[in-house]
Amino acid sequence: MASIKDVAAEAGVSVATVSRVLNDHPSVSAEARTRVLAAVETLGYRPNAVARSLRTDQTHTLGLVISDVLNPYFTELARSVEEEARALGYSVIIGNADERPDLQDHHVRNLLDRRIDGLLVSPTDGGSPLMLDAARGGTPMVFVDRWIPGVDVPVVRSDGRAAVRDLVAHLHGLGHRRLAIIAGPAATTTGRERVEAFREALGAYGLELPDAYIGQGDFQAESGRRVTEGFLDLPEPPEVVFAADNLMALGALDAVRARGLRVPDDLALAAFDDIRWFVHTDPPITAIAQPTGELGRAAVRALVDRIEGRPGQSVTLPARLVVRRSCGENPTPVQRSTT
Amino acid sequence: MASIKDVAAEAGVSVATVSRVLNDHPSVSAEARTRVLAAVETLGYRPNAVARSLRTDQTHTLGLVISDVLNPYFTELARSVEEEARALGYSVIIGNADERPDLQDHHVRNLLDRRIDGLLVSPTDGGSPLMLDAARGGTPMVFVDRWIPGVDVPVVRSDGRAAVRDLVAHLHGLGHRRLAIIAGPAATTTGRERVEAFREALGAYGLELPDAYIGQGDFQAESGRRVTEGFLDLPEPPEVVFAADNLMALGALDAVRARGLRVPDDLALAAFDDIRWFVHTDPPITAIAQPTGELGRAAVRALVDRIEGRPGQSVTLPARLVVRRSCGENPTPVQRSTT
DNA sequence: ACAGTCGATGTAATCGATTCCACGAGGATC
């Protein structure tokens, strides 16, 4: 592969001049510029990004560590992140943690070794030593969706509190009184927050959230299935299950189906995170939708701000309830005004 | 960030010795090794992968350019690719082409500039000049799922012919005679092949595939919706629609639903690529399942073989039909023996 | 006419690693 020296030789100039042309530095003669450009063309030369990064100490690359690529919420997030990053002149390297802290650490380390300019993380746990060091250390960082408390890093996320209240209002209106939740890992902020928001919303109606109605999941489908089976085995099973993400909702559907039961007649179902398939499931699933694309874009903007020396804002956007038929028929149209 | 020089100073040895310890070169004294390791520990030193790559001309990185991250088939592929690559000591950088040739070229160029060790591509088109150059040029390359004919690059893919025959047998057995297909772009191999396989299979039953029953899609949901609407507007609409991927099947569902029609009574539906949600859609969707994980792993093995100087085999694995209820009730269990 | 300025260019240092080569000490061989 041709290097800058080859181009310089071909054009009959020094490597400095070639570099100047490539980075369009002002003081290059038109003459030299055309000769260099011609040489670049004939040799099919492309600058070596590795060498360039070593010298400039910039990779123009963002690292994105997401919790699970198989979760449509995170792929949508990843897509919007890449899109916005590209628009701002950055590439993105994605690391998939599969909800495993060890894998998450592996990717963070790998990205740091590659000297990415900044890191976008949706942490799967409360923060390993490595993650905390990275956050405190030099690398610009932004949390997206989930975050780690007590660390001075901007957070871009969505607030589901109001939407959860709307959901509970909807469920209560349909006559449901025994409401259960499939929670995410307590080590994650979204794992805890969604339970708390649910409990608070229930409280407003004088309802309790007994421990038996809090199933411990891990944001993966299999745990949703397992927890739902547990609920169904209870002497007094819940009337509604609220899954804290879409994959656990899928697992819940598997469990209900395996028993030959029906949603919503035997068990109503709602989920956090809306995905396109929820429109076509049997029945269509009531869900809380996050402004995923906007979240991804805002996160990139915040990170690039930090990288380029500007402050870098935390952002919180509201989620909203999308009512479908999985919690009961003839739903009262409870929608929040925010779009 | 600490460099190898800092470590050398801290340990009281030369950088050469530090490098030897880090790459466990045999001729280093136990004494020096422990001193270096201690210095590494106290400084929290991590080798700069950029510098290392520049010197060794190896990045231990694979590029993966996929057609669409929002397509669950490709995310599953990406996941298995990353998994196998990690097991073999490589990282993966994913580029999402969104089914757009220009974006695909952007990512290929970007990956080449980063001097990745090898490239895994599922091309969105017949091959841009850049792609062809890359294939012929030095970079080891392997095609996965889709490929470009006439280029000497190993191909790892799945053969759906037998499964499509099974599908048509199933449909014919249910009494369907007017069968339509939502095709992928003619510029992609999978776009063409699936139509051809379908046509051939129909031929075996003396059925035609008229042009009006071939809808041109682009593997995205919106095109599936549009094409299906066209089918429904025909004076003699088809009885079955076979979508060449899962996203176009989603679009077809949208279209059917928008008209207040029902699957399979008003229109039967089948899809290429099986996904977990197909079990829970209304009705569950009959699909052709690819051994996606195995495909990804085989592709990585082939690519790493090439990178490390071994031949690099093409691999073709069979797909299989999974019958559900979207083509009609009481299905004859047509299953191929292969798992 | 001469000093000063400016624009274009080249030389060389530099980024952080790897690795060839030379060198010195110590042990084995005769």
Added chain:
DNA sequence: GATCCTCGTGGAATCGATTACATCGACTGT
């Protein structure tokens, strides 16, 4: 006791870019 290896080590070149600094010619202003 001289020679020859072997082993551990350090110095320095190298990878492919960027960029500070020096140089040189031409032009300008007085």
